[in-house]
Amino acid sequence: MAHKNLAARTAASVQRTSLAGRVFLCVVAAYLLIPFLATLVYSLFVEWTDILPSGFTLRNYQELFTNAVFWASIGRTLVLCLVSVAITIVLILLAMYVVVAVNRKVAPVMQFLCMIPYALQGVILSIGIISLYTGTGTILSNRMFMLFGAYTILVLPYIYQGIRNALNSIDAGMLIQAAEMLGCGRFRAYVQVVLPNILSGILVSSLLAESIIFGDFVLANNIAGTNYQNIQVFLQANMDVSSGLSSAIVVVIFVVVALVTALVLKLQGAAQNNAKEQA
Amino acid sequence: MENTASIGEKDVRAVGATGARTAPGSAAARVTRRPRAGWLALVPFVVVVALFEIMPLLQLALDSVIGRDSGALGLENYVRVFTTPLYQQSIWNSVWISLLSAVVGMVVAFLAARFASEASPRVRNAFTMVLNMMSNFSGVPLAFAFMILMGNAGVLTLVGQQFNIPFLANFNLYGADGLVIMYIYFQIPLATLLLIPAFAGIRKSWREAATILQATSFDYWFRIAIPNLMPSILGTLSVLFSNALAAYATAYALVMNNYALLALQITSRFKGDVQTDAATGGALAMVLIALMVVCTLVNNYFTRRAAKGRELV
Structure with missing residues (x-):
């Protein structure tokens, strides 16, 4: 009797949390989605000065896709x-x-060296580079040079972890030893045996890194600014000029990054499934 | 097929063994010569890391200890940073906005991760998808979206005015309130994604055992589940805190450099409209670096603890 009650109580509580849980998850998802959805709607209407927007239009996108500055920044x-x-x-x-x-x-x-950029992030990295090289008159004071250097450092943690995990998962040290015993040089073994085996692992982390650079504003704005406008700086420069155009840029940026993210998730899922099957 | 394979393996072993035994001189020579050439592969990495990571950091440290006015080595810049109201305010604002957004983000993420881990796989996958997608929505695009929603002529501001909701009608996006709302926004997906794996470590049998032992829901959460998750919670909290401390694009897009926030003030010392002030900027940067390093150490400590098994705390 007592057992039955207990079982019923547990079942009931699971049921209840599940409903409350669904509601909570929906509220959180809505909070996260609303700003983007509002921007999407905003970009598709002529004006939104009342509760509801009015005048559906694709003009913003037309304008954006025929804008040479936009394509240059992309x-x-x-x-x-x-x-x-x-x-x-x-x-x-x-x-x-x-x-x-x-x-x-x-x-x-x-x-340690590869994880420093992860701990310090963009602001410190960019101003350190500016402070060190601006006005030194060397090749390093070239803004482009600084920017490429800074991005290389920014994505270091992600690429490093991707490559390290890939190397660990195939036991690269043993592969090289085996190849060496068969008379192959170490470096050749690394290039011809190890690298082909870790390519898919590198792919995921490099896609992640691409999306980080695509979304970067700090480094681009601090180091290059208007000299070499990337898409984020282009958006920031347009925000005060035309909100219609800016909303279309936001949507385009989001869609591009979302596609890359979806690809990353898909590849990761496939890799996990493979690992499970092998195990 | 099987035979040849096994013979092949034997051969390899045999060659390896005889090679080592019969020609010790040449093997030793190979071992010493090869690695030396191998070290060359490290050169490009070392050069780039030195040029764009280590030296810039040293430069900031150097900037910070050379007095702006005296030009002498000393703590002059640090004294100025900690006694000037603008800089004091910047440090304080950065710390409390980061802390508040981290804690609120954490509470929401805790509940979301809990419900997500109890939900059906379909709901969980859909929710994780939303988290993954929206964790990319930050920086300048996020600031723009919030301007559309809650800016001076924002949609929610209009709704607030028409339906008489003072919180929405009088919301000041271009200040601390706006920053907090936006920072919380980008903390939630990050925190939830970091916490969901921790919930996977909570076993269903604990709940059942607790219920059988007459534990209330409160007992279960506050004496079993939360203490167990504590290392993950504190580790995530420090990630969120440093994430908000270092955030720049969102704040800059919203208020440009016109707000007392550490990241904004540091940057404007180095690319000021009038004149750069690397000395003050350097000292401010070292303050930010110190805060971030503490966060990283805290996180490392708790990550190790979480990985070691959840026996403590």
């Missing part, structure tokens, strides 16, 4: 994303060769 952003991430990948792959094939003792130092 182009710059893509160059910054692709080049910086590529540089970081090469730097870390080379450095990780030393960790897996030459001396493992380098690993903690590398980890």
